[in-house]
Amino acid sequence: MAREKMKILVGEDSSIIINLTKSVLAFENYSMKAARNGKQVLDMLAEEDFDLILMDITMPQMDGIQCTKEIRKLTDPKKNSIPIIAISGNAANHTPEDFRKFGFDDFIQKPLNYDLVLATVKKILS
C-alpha cells in the first residue's frame, strides 16, 4: 500500500521559491502548501496538521523567527512540536546554536541547493 503523503507547509514570500519548492517536493511525493508570511503560517497551522514546516526567516508582517517562537508557545502538543527548518539568506548572522534557541530543528542557507533541501527534509521526516 502506498504511504500517505507527508504534508509540508512552506512559509516563504517569494512566489518563485514557492513554485520551485512545490515542484521539487511533489516530484518526491510530498504534498506542500504555502503561506506568504508568519501570520499566515500560524493561521494555516491552526486549521490543518502538517508534518514539517520550511520557514523563511525574512518575511513581511511576521518573520520566521517570531513565527517559530509563537508556534513553540502553542498549547496543542502536536502543533507546538512540529519540526521546523529555517531557511535563511543571511545565515552568517546566526550560529547553529542561535537557530536552536529560536526553536528551529535545522536550517538551510540560501541560495537554496535543492539536493540539500531534500536531504534535510528526508532526514527530519525519517
Add this chain to the structure above:
Amino acid sequence: MKSKNILIVENKEQERKLFEYLIGQLYSFSSFGSGQDALSYITQQSAHLVLISLQLPDLAPILFLQNAKKIWGKSCLVVAVAANGDEANVPYFKSQGFDEILAKPIRPKEFILKIQSLLTLQENEALNSPTLIETLPILNFDIYQQLVRLSSKKVIDQVYIDFLQECTFLFQLLDSKSIPFEEILRSIHTIKGNSGTLGAEKIYAAAKCSESLGRQQKSIEFAESLHYLKATFVELEEFLRKNPNLYGA
C-alpha cells in the same frame, strides 16, 4: 557538478571519505590521499578552497601552502585540518598564511557552515571588484540541470520565465522611486535569493552587492549598483532569448 570546486587532501581514508561526503553535498570536489599528487594537481587545475591535513606523511603542509598561494594567489583559500590535540601549533600555522585552521574531530554541521561562511566571505571580497563579477557566468548551467533533474524541464523553464517577469516588475517598482527604502531593499533581497537559487550568478552577485551598499546607506554607490544590477538582468534576458533550447520555446 556544482558551482565551486574544493580540493581535499587527506591521507587517512576514513576521514577523507567523511570530507568527501560533507563537501559533496554542496560543492564539487577533487580528492587526494597523497600530498605529492595534490601538489601536481594544483599546477594544472584550479580550486576555490583547499582542505589539507597537517599530518600528511609525504608533504610538508607549508610547502603546499606556499605553492598554492604562488599559483592561485587570493583566489583560493587554504584551510588546514589539525589533529586532535595539536591545538598548540595552531597559532604557528595561522601565522604561516593558512586562511583557517579547523581542529579534529569534525562536527559535520559546524564544518559545513564554516566552509560555506569562508566561501561567502571570499565571494563578498570579490564583490568589491566589479571586474570579478564580470567573470561570473550569467547562468550556471549545472544548477539549471540539477533543478530539471529534481523536477521537470517544463516546470523549471516556466520558473525561469516567472523569474524574468518578476524581476521586470521589481525593477519597475524600483524605478517608480515612490516606495520606501526598506521596500527597495526587500525587492533586492528577493532578487538575490531567487537569482542565487536559479544559478543566475551575475545577477546574484550584483544584487548582493546592491543590498550590502543599501544597508550601509552608501547612496551614490548604491544608485550605481542598481544600474549594474539591471544590466546583468538584461544580459540574462538576452542570453535566455538566444538559447531557447535551454529556456523553452
